[in-house]
Amino acid sequence: MELLLIFLIGILYAAGIYLMLRRSMVRLLLGIMLLGNGCNLLIFLLGNITKGKPPVIAEHAKTFTDIYADPVPQALILTAIVISFGLTSFAIVLLKRVYLLVNTDDLDGLNTPEEEDL
């Protein structure tokens, strides 16, 4: 299973970076989101993945008696998800504003470079 996850992480990173290298602003944003998901999965994988054992202490116990999933990566990812939502939502609205001003989805519409290459 870990190998499959590693493969998936690779795909997410590759797709994220490929989209970030596009000229379209929406694609740039989608790329950032894919990259963020890949990153979350990577952190998740680095704590041991455990099936069906959430890090919740049993009802009448004071500590864990059984094995349990690592809570630290989960706490980290939870923070990451929320923060990346802040970023995404701001970026989406900003995108909208930019579009209203320059009337294009083209990143190159934002600057006036001296030469047209790439």
Next chain:
Amino acid sequence: MVIQNNFVLSHCGAFAAHKTRKSMLLTILSGFLASILLIPFGRYLRFERGGFMALLPALLFLYLLSYIPVIGRGEVPFEHYEWVPSLAVNLDFKMDGLSLLFSLLITGIGTLIFLYAGSYMKGQAYADRFYGFLYLFMASMLGLVLSDNILLIFIFWELTSISSFFLIGFNNTDPASRKSALTALAVTGLGGFFLLTGMILMGNIAGTNSISKLTELAAAIRADNLYPLILSLVVAGAFTKSAQFPFHFWLPGAMKAPTPVSAYLHSATMVKAGVFLLARLSPVLGDTTAWSYTLMTAGGVTMLYAAVHSLLRTDLKGILAYSTISALGVLTFLIGLGTPEALTAAVTFTVVHALYKASLFLTTGIIDHETGTRDISGLSGLRKVLLPVFFAGILSALSSAGMPLLFGFVSKDLIYEATLHAEGQFAVFFTSIMVLTNLCLVAAGFMAGIRPFTGALPPEYSGLHLPHWQMWVPPLLLAICGLFFGVLPAIAGGSIVSPAVNAMTPEETEVHLKVWHGFNTVLALSVATLAAGTGLYFLNKPGIRKLRFAERFENLSPAAFSGRITAGFTRFSSWYTNIMHNGFLRSYILKIIIFAEILLAWELLGGGPVYINFDRLSSAGIYEIVNILILILAVVLTVTTSSRLTAVVAMSVVGYGICLMFVYYSAPDLAMTQFTIDTLTVVLFVFVLFNLPPFLNVANKKIMTRDAVVALAFGSILSITALKALQEPTETTVSKFYSDFAYTLAKGKNVVNVILVDFRGFDTMFEIVVLSIAALGVYSLIKLKLRPSEKE
């Protein structure tokens, strides 16, 4: 009339502690303070003429005069203030004969320059700033000559470079002026870099930065393996500042500066700083074959080359610039010769040159100011309208020619004496090139100081009248000083020259400055030089033709060479900037990613084998496999679709898929969060972006392939990194701590929640702050209504 003063001074190796005076620091700081106040606030001052600015240098000059008896008694006042003791950079100031000589020149000539500038710069915009920079320059020069710490010398050295940059480029609307300033800064700045390196090496060998202590350790430094390197670095620094061949080309360009600046920088100060440095360090680095050969070769080439060049110029300031370079060559040559006689000649010539050259610059400035031209072919007969200026010019020119009863005669005698008494078979050779140089300098001095005043007055200048006294008194005063010391050289010899020479030589030296040496070879040479130089003056008719002839060799000159280097460097920079900073976001991302790939790949290649750790692997069920397949499909769809809505939906599928993964692998909190956030994102996306134009599809197969390769490479490298991470055992101390104490300390059973709201509660609070700021941003962007005028 034979005036002979025997000053046998006890040279002070140890510092005679002089407790009563503690004011060298104040002397230096006063100038800095004045400049700091003037540069930003000077514009609020209202003044017609800036002559009163001369008050500060005048006071400093008078105060420094009071050191003459102190130095005469053989004392060496010393001040020590700690600044950065850990780096051995301290405010150590030492007043010995050499420092005194230079500080008197700096403040004395400075006084006259300020007086002159007060009138010259009248009505100039930003004159206040000009005085500020001039003060800055003066204070830096004072600091330079009084420092006893090599790193402190470097700091002041750089300050003189910077302030002279502002002064040379003062007419900043003129492109030529800006270019000259930049050239001067580049050359002297490069030299400063060499100097710093040399100084640091020297300090490391000796274990001290104090020049006095370095002098005591001179033998060890000269014997060190690094000595040749140190020598070449320090000498390179001094040569750039003193405009020695092949670094001389910045000096003629620096003539674009207002004339008071040229007079100040090129007679007494800036260019003499290099000479001062050589003189100051000659007890440390000097007295070796390498030292003598380097200095004498550079000095010899410079003095002859520049002297010949000065004869070809028609611009008054150009003549003076080249004769200055030549004089600096003479000084370097003499310091390289290094005998007590040569050093005496060097010190005397420093004073002589400062006096007559400053005066000649100032008369040139008056001529330029009154007639509007500096071309000697169009100037004549000005004595009829500018009589006191004529006196100043002729006295200075005669002093520069070495006419008896002027100070120049004394120094010329000393120079010939030094070269004639040089050891070995070179004496005749040295003397002959010195005679040749002086011959040209005589003619050049006459061209600058006499030619504009003789002959018939052109009618267009007949209406000229004498400028304000603040302009013509300073050059006249300087010229009269030359006459005074020429008649009574013993006064200068005993009070200033003798202590200065003794500061440079380890053994005691007797200095005799006298007018009459009797009939001997030296006198014969002096007379011959004067006669031949006068003849050359009448024969040499500089004109356009000769200037053209000289210009033909410009392509080979160091100036052209440095110009080519500069142009090449500029081209390289703009090429580099265009490549690295082209303003395209994706191009920046591409470079960052490629760099990260190289870094990671390098680390992976060097970090041992990558293998699959089967102990850590768990089995995969059918649900997970299907989920991962869906995820991969969704990712591929996000990337490849040309419809924005499809992309957004596919993106949300990716999110939900990952949400499912969290569900399978015991992370219910993550699953819930991811689900909520993903839904919100899609809603926001669709709400906000539904009316965007269609996807921009600029398909270019080549670029897409390149990006795909880069992206896939990054994905693979990250996968390998993750594999490698799985090889390591997981660190569980932290998670164990949280799990053990989640209930006992924080009374919570969901460990993830406890971590977030209890153990790391502050982090979560700041996270909320970040989210609130983002929410505010979103809200204000949505509400923002631009007026039409602001839209573009």
